[in-house]
Amino acid sequence: MVTTNRHTSATGEASHQVLSATAATVHWGYFSRSLKPVLSVKSGDFVTIETLTHHAYDDHARMIEGDPGAESVFHWTKDAKSVDRRGAGPMDASVHGRGAGEGFGVHICTGPVLVRDAEPGDVLEVRILDVKPRGCRNPAFEGRAFGSNAAAWWGFHYNDLLTEPKPREVITIYELDTTGGRNWARAVYNYRWVPQTDPFGVVHRIIDYPGVPVDHALVQENHSILKGLRIPVRPHFGVIALAPKETEIVNSIPPNYVGGNIDNWRIGKGAVMYYPVAVPGGLFSVGDPHASQGDSELCGTAIECSLTGTFQLVLHKRDRLARTPLADLGYPLLETSDEWVVHGFSFANYLAELGDTAQSEIFAKSSIDLAMRDAFRKMRHFLMTTKGLSEDEAISLMSVAVDFGVTQVVDANWGIHAILKKAIFPGDPG
Amino acid sequence: MVTTNRHTSATGEASHQVLSATAATVHWGYFSRSLKPVLSVKSGDFVTIETLTHHAYDDHARMIEGDPGAESVFHWTKDAKSVDRRGAGPMDASVHGRGAGEGFGVHICTGPVLVRDAEPGDVLEVRILDVKPRGCRNPAFEGRAFGSNAAAWWGFHYNDLLTEPKPREVITIYELDTTGGRNWARAVYNYRWVPQTDPFGVVHRIIDYPGVPVDHALVQENHSILKGLRIPVRPHFGVIALAPKETEIVNSIPPNYVGGNIDNWRIGKGAVMYYPVAVPGGLFSVGDPHASQGDSELCGTAIECSLTGTFQLVLHKRDRLARTPLADLGYPLLETSDEWVVHGFSFANYLAELGDTAQSEIFAKSSIDLAMRDAFRKMRHFLMTTKGLSEDEAISLMSVAVDFGVTQVVDANWGIHAILKKAIFPGDPG
Numbered sequence: 001m002v003t004t005n006r007h008t009s010a011t012g013e014a015s016h017q018v019l020s021a022t023a024a025t026v027h028w029g030y031f032s033r034s035l036k037p038v039l040s041v042k043s044g045d046f047v048t049i050e051t052l053t054h055h056a057y058d059d060h061a062r063m064i065e066g067d068p069g070a071e072s073v074f075h076w077t078k079d080a081k082s083v084d085r086r087g088a089g090p091m092d093a094s095v096h097g098r099g100a101g102e103g104f105g106v107h108i109c110t111g112p113v114l115v116r117d118a119e120p121g122d123v124l125e126v127r128i129l130d131v132k133p134r135g136c137r138n139p140a141f142e143g144r145a146f147g148s149n150a151a152a153w154w155g156f157h158y159n160d161l162l163t164e165p166k167p168r169e170v171i172t173i174y175e176l177d178t179t180g181g182r183n184w185a186r187a188v189y190n191y192r193w194v195p196q197t198d199p200f201g202v203v204h205r206i207i208d209y210p211g212v213p214v215d216h217a218l219v220q221e222n223h224s225i226l227k228g229l230r231i232p233v234r235p236h237f238g239v240i241a242l243a244p245k246e247t248e249i250v251n252s253i254p255p256n257y258v259g260g261n262i263d264n265w266r267i268g269k270g271a272v273m274y275y276p277v278a279v280p281g282g283l284f285s286v287g288d289p290h291a292s293q294g295d296s297e298l299c300g301t302a303i304e305c306s307l308t309g310t311f312q313l314v315l316h317k318r319d320r321l322a323r324t325p326l327a328d329l330g331y332p333l334l335e336t337s338d339e340w341v342v343h344g345f346s347f348a349n350y351l352a353e354l355g356d357t358a359q360s361e362i363f364a365k366s367s368i369d370l371a372m373r374d375a376f377r378k379m380r381h382f383l384m385t386t387k388g389l390s391e392d393e394a395i396s397l398m399s400v401a402v403d404f405g406v407t408q409v410v411d412a413n414w415g416i417h418a419i420l421k422k423a424i425f426p427g428d429p430g
Numbered sequence: 431m432v433t434t435n436r437h438t439s440a441t442g443e444a445s446h447q448v449l450s451a452t453a454a455t456v457h458w459g460y461f462s463r464s465l466k467p468v469l470s471v472k473s474g475d476f477v478t479i480e481t482l483t484h485h486a487y488d489d490h491a492r493m494i495e496g497d498p499g500a501e502s503v504f505h506w507t508k509d510a511k512s513v514d515r516r517g518a519g520p521m522d523a524s525v526h527g528r529g530a531g532e533g534f535g536v537h538i539c540t541g542p543v544l545v546r547d548a549e550p551g552d553v554l555e556v557r558i559l560d561v562k563p564r565g566c567r568n569p570a571f572e573g574r575a576f577g578s579n580a581a582a583w584w585g586f587h588y589n590d591l592l593t594e595p596k597p598r599e600v601i602t603i604y605e606l607d608t609t610g611g612r613n614w615a616r617a618v619y620n621y622r623w624v625p626q627t628d629p630f631g632v633v634h635r636i637i638d639y640p641g642v643p644v645d646h647a648l649v650q651e652n653h654s655i656l657k658g659l660r661i662p663v664r665p666h667f668g669v670i671a672l673a674p675k676e677t678e679i680v681n682s683i684p685p686n687y688v689g690g691n692i693d694n695w696r697i698g699k700g701a702v703m704y705y706p707v708a709v710p711g712g713l714f715s716v717g718d719p720h721a722s723q724g725d726s727e728l729c730g731t732a733i734e735c736s737l738t739g740t741f742q743l744v745l746h747k748r749d750r751l752a753r754t755p756l757a758d759l760g761y762p763l764l765e766t767s768d769e770w771v772v773h774g775f776s777f778a779n780y781l782a783e784l785g786d787t788a789q790s791e792i793f794a795k796s797s798i799d800l801a802m803r804d805a806f807r808k809m810r811h812f813l814m815t816t817k818g819l820s821e822d823e824a825i826s827l828m829s830v831a832v833d834f835g836v837t838q839v840v841d842a843n844w845g846i847h848a849i850l851k852k853a854i855f856p857g858d859p860g
Contacts, residue, residue, distance in 0.1 A: 151825050156806060162814075163821045172826040185830075190822060226823050228857050231831050292830045298806060299829035369799050372839060376586060376728060384592075391593045392620060393656050395581050396602040399729035400615075400722045401661050404836040406846065409802060416836065427658050 014044040014312075021050035021110045021306075022072045026287075028054070029087035029105030029210060031250045031260065033243045033279040037114035043315035047113060048308060050134070051237065051289040054108045054210045055304040058148035058171045063306065066137035070306070073108060074211060078199045083108075086210050088251040088359065099202060103209040104359070105251040107239050107261065111285030113313070118282040121318035123326045124242060124275050126284070126311055131235045131269045133291060134306035135178045145176040147185070147291045147305025152207045155300035156409045169193035169207055171214075172225070174303045176233060176291055184230035185292055185303060191219040231292050235307055236268035238288030245278040246351035247359070252287075254362050254413035257349045259332040263302070263408040264343065264417055265293045266336060274316075274326055274333040284313065297408040325386045331378050340420045342382055344375025345413045363412045371416040375404060379418040387425065397424070444474040444742075451480035451540045451736075452502045456717075458484070459517035459535030459640055461680045461690065463673040463709045467544035473745035477543060478738060480564070481667065481719040484538045484640045485734040488578035488601045493736065496567035500736070503538060504641060508629045513538075516640050518681040518789065529632060533639040534789070535682040537669050537691065541715030543743070548712040551748035553756045554672060554705050556714070556741055561665045561699045563721060564736035565608045575606040577615070577721045577735025582637045585730035586839045599623035599637055601644075602655070604733045606663060606721055614660035615722055615733055621649040661722050665737055666698035668718030675708040676781035677789070682717075684792050684843035687779045689762040693732070693838040694773065694847055695723045696766055704746075704756055704763040714743065727838040755816045761808050770850045772812055774805025775843045793842045801846040805834060809848040817855065827854070 017039060019025060025038045041047055052070055056063035064070045075082040081100075085091060089102025096102045115124060133145035151157065151170040158167050172190040195205045196212050204212045242258040244250050255262045259275045267273060275282075286309060293302030321327050325340075331348060334341035346367045347353045354361040379402055383394035401424055407415030422428070447469060449455060455468045471477055482500055486493035494500040505512040511530075515521060519532025526532045545554060563575035581587065581600040588597050602620040625635045626642050634642050672688040674680050685692045689705045697703060705712075716739060723732030751757050755770075761778060764771035776797045777783045784791040809832055813824035831854055837845030852858070 149826050149830055151822070151829065155825075155829070156802070157810075157825050157828075160803070160807070161821065162810070170822045170826065172822075174830070187823075187826070190826070192822075226819070226827065229827070229854050230856055231827075231854065232851065294829060294831050295833035295835060296802070297829055298832070298834070299825045301829065303830050367799055368802055369797055372586070372726070372798055372836065373590070377590070380587075380592070389656070391591065392581070392600045392602075392622075393617075395585075395587050395729045396579050396600065396617070396620070397656065397659070397661075398587075399581065399585070399724060399727055399731065400579055400604070400733050401724050402728070403725035404728070405725060406802065406834040406836065421662065424659050424661065426660055 014046060016046040017041065019047055019049045019110055021052045021069045023082040026073055026083065026108050026110050027285065028083045028085065028108050029101060029103065029252050031241055031243050031252060031285065032248060033245055033283065034248060035112050035283060037112050037281065037283065040114045040116060041313055042116045043313065046310065046312050048310045049110050049286050050308045051110050051287050052108045052306045053147065053289055053304040054106050055148040055150060055301065056306065057211050057213050058150065059146060059173050060213065061138055062136055062141055062146040062173065076199050076213065088249045097202060098209045099200065105253055106210040107252040107288040109239060109241065109252065109285040109287035112243065112283035114281035115284060115313055115315055118277045118315055119280055120245065120278055122277040123316040123321060123329050124277055124282050124284065125314040125316060126240060126273045127314065128267070128269055128271045128309060128311055130310040132308050133176050133178055133235060134308055143179050145178045145305060147174045147176065147303035149174060149299070149303050150207060150301045151299035152301065154410055156298050174231065174291065176305065183233050185233055186230065187226035189221045189223040190225050191221050194218050234265040234268060234292050236265045236290050237286050237309060238263045238290050238302065239286065240267065240273060241285050242275050242277060243279050243283035244351055250351065251359050253411055254350055255345055255411060255415060256351060256413065257331055261288060261411050262332060262343055262415065263293065263297050263411060264334065265290065266334060266341060270337060272335040274329060276329055296406045297410050300410045328385050338422055340382065340422065342375060342378040342418050343407065344371045344378055344416045344418065346370040347413055348374050350413050366412055366414045368406060368409060368414050368416055371414050372404065375416040375418045379420065444476060446476040447471065449477055449479045449540055449543070451482045451499045453512040456503055456513065456538050456540050457715065458513045458515065458538050459531060459533065459682050461671055461673050461682060461715065462678060463675060463713065464678060465542050465713060467542050467711065467713065470544045470546060471743055472546045473743065476740065476742050478740045479540050479716050480738045481540050481717050482538045482736045483577065483719055483734040484536050485578035485580060485731065486736065487641050487643050488580065489576060489603050490643065491568055492566055492571055492576040492603065506629045506643065518679045527632060528639045529630065536640040537682040537718040539669060539671065539682065539715040539717035542673065542713035544711035545714060545743055545745055548707045548745050549710055550675065550708055552707040553746040553751060553759050554707055554712050554714065555744040555746060556670060556703045557744065558697070558699055558701045558739060558741055560740040562738050563606050563608055563665060564738055573609050575608045575735060577604045577606065577733035579604060579729070579733050580637060580731045581729035582731065584840055586728050604661065604721065606735065613663050615663055616660065617656035619651045619653040620655050621651050624648050664695040664698060664722050666695045666720050667716050667739060668693045668720050668732065669716065670697065670703055671715050672705050672707060673709045673713035674781055680781065681789050683841055684780055685775055685841060685845060686781060686843065687761055691718060691841050692762060692773055692845065693723065693727050693841060694764065695720065696764060696771060700767060702765040704759060706759055726836045727840050730840045757815050768852055770812065770852065772805060772808040772848050773837065774801045774808055774846045774848065776800040777843055778804050780843050796842055796844045798836060798839060798844050798846055801844050802834065805846040805848045809850065
């Protein structure tokens with residue numbers, strides 16, 4: 001962790017607050033610089049934040065039933081929907097016929113949390129101190145937690161299937177142990193998506209709107225799948241975001257320079273993230289909890305599983321950043337116990353680079369070729385700025401010792417990450 | 431390791447032969463189905479093979495001087511060159527003005543080794559039992575080994591430099607310890623390439639021909655670089671190849687369905703590779719030895735360092751492959767103690783897919799977007815064929831537990847690999 005200031009000691013004892021996920025504390029599918037904060041913290045404070053997966057309605061009995069927070073957020077009858085805006089689209093639900101917000105953006109995000117004194121140009125350090133799966137509150141499944149993997153229309157595989165019916169969307173429900181007895185997940189069953197009619201009467205032929213209730217009387221559950229397989233558990237948050245400054249309402253899907261939907265499974269317990277602050281107060285939100293994900297998130301989702309995280313938020317003021325690892329930081333940076341990781345995207349700041357139509361354009365320009373270029377430039381920047389190497393040194397080191405991997409190929413603004421091992425710099429306290 | 435047959439016991443005791451690298455036992459920059467084998471083995475035999483880096487002349491004193499094998503291969507005076515053909519280009523050295531073979535292909539490969547009874551459709555298993563750096567034979571550098579990293583014109587960074595002069599090529603010499611005292615490499619010095627005149631009088635303004643002698647009186651050595659940095663050592667072979675069947679002389683740079691220049695640092699000691707046999711006898715060659723490389727090999731090369739490997743070659747006959755992990759294997763497959771790894775390329779078999787001009791076309795179509803597609807399809811094939819999963823199971827598993835990484839972005843036919851952990855299948859002896 002980077003120690004450039006001592007805000008905690010300068011402003012009194014750190015507090016520890018808890019932020020539950022309810023209809024009143026979440027925003028669904030978008031970020032906005034104009035959202036009213038649901039909590040305010042000072043640098044050095046701790047906060048425990050509940051997050052809910054937007055895929056919980058894929059199995060209501062296992063992921064919603066009996067859970068007051070989840071029931072509050074997912075409540076939807078023919079007369080009322082708890083969270084009306086879902087996504088960054090028009091609030092007039094008739095424009096595209098899917099519902100309010102039109103589903104341009106999918107993630108349930110808890111927050112935003114205002115960080116006092118945070119100003120554009122500062123860096124917010126987010127220390128992830130703990131991550132726990134949210135145990136099922138339905139007595140029928142006590143001691144267990146569940147997640148959903150959707151192989152969906154936005155997946156990399158979708159137009160490239162071998163077997164019939166083509167195309168198709170498939171939901172796989174996975175189970176985790178919450179007693180600590182095992183560190184792997186197992187598949188419970190899967191089903192193919194069939195058209196679902198939401199409580200307002202809109203038919204969803206594909207998974208086109210977040211949180212549509214799935215009627216299990218209509219689907220065929222297959223319980224003999226992935227028999228005996230053990231999925232390594234890697235609990236992490238797909239989305240940790242500050243609010244971007246460029247646009248009023250920003251789709252939660254494409255990651256950007258202030259973070260968002262990075263979908264790197266390394267952003268779990270023990271990890272530290274650094275983000276440039278773009279708007280006053282930063283406006284920190286967390287969502288898209290994942291139990292497990294592979295590098296690439298190939299089919300469109302991870303094991304989407306509600307989690308609770310404990311964070312410490314540390315503000316680094318812009319006038320104290322020179323000659324620290326955070327100097328000139330214009331992108332989300334990950335630190336683990338062993339590694340520094342930079343995140344490249346097809347477009348580093350698509351909102352600024354692609355102009356007025358950025359939020360639709362970005363979906364047409366997904367490319368890991370472009371993301372590789374961005375990851376190269378960011379790692380070079382890190383090595384030259386933070387580690388003080390010449391460009392010749394940085395480029396040789398990258399080729400012989402930095403590992404580039406595919407973060408995701410499903411979030412419009414596709415990602416490549418670059419991993420630098422700290423052990424390369426043995427004399428460096430960093 | 432896969433046990434589908436018992437060729438060793440069926441045909442007598444396994445032998446262990448040694449194949450030294452000399453001008454008579456190497457081919458430089460190309461593969462060919464017509465090369466005369468330099469050694470013949472039967473299934474189950476062991477062979478220790480010396481390999482030489484084609485970058486040794488970047489520092490003659492440290493990587494060639496006093497080493498009879500290297501001196502034999504690199505010998506080049508105004509009157510004679512030990513290895514005349516270097517690459518897959520025309521033998522008339524005047525066509526492009528660079529020299530015989532014209533440098534279309536760069537790697538010094540030791541071999542080929544003929545595997546008796548190997549026929550198209552069989553699979554050759556290559557067990558890498560040991561890998562050792564080739565100690566310097568110059569008494570001035572006893573107990574040490576050296577390698578060269580070239581940030582060259584074919585690197586991903588080359589047209590995207592920040593600092594002057596632009597563009598430029600930079601050689602960095604690294605040192606390894608051969609006494610076992612440390613498992614990391616350190617940089618010794620670097621220099622920028624300046625035009626070099628080869629012994630035949632051809633001027634090389636860029637690194638356009640393999641093995642051009644570098645006159646150190648012409649370059650500026652900088653010895654204060656990468657001070658104190660420890661590069662993790664990952665000795666491996668960039669090139670392990672069988673001969674392709676499609677074309678007579680094949681450039682060694684683009685990897686393909688029978689292996690070749692895959693450049694995955696995991697192909698080191700303890701690894702097992704499986705290749706489809708394309709021509710009678712297989713024609714197995716090894717080269718492009720690397721001391722360390724990061725995923726992506728960003729600047730064009732690794733720490734290019736002569737190595738000696740010990741291999742066991744096991745032939746799996748095509749009629750014994752059904753219901754084994756090798757069933758229907760049409761691509762190079764890596765097995766480590768913990769993982770299965772498939773290799774995707776921009777074009778899985780560019781020689782067949784791109785037609786008569788494949789060997790030039792492939793350089794214009796480099797893309798990790800395409801390689802990601804191929805890696806997805808190969809991992810799906812592996813999971814469905816070898817592991818017996820349905821397509822729905824395979825796709826979900828890939829998204830939640832398979833890691834895709836960037837193998838290389840510098841070998842024309844760019845690479846993405848996909849890593850599957852064996853521990854996911856706890857009941858599987860595979």
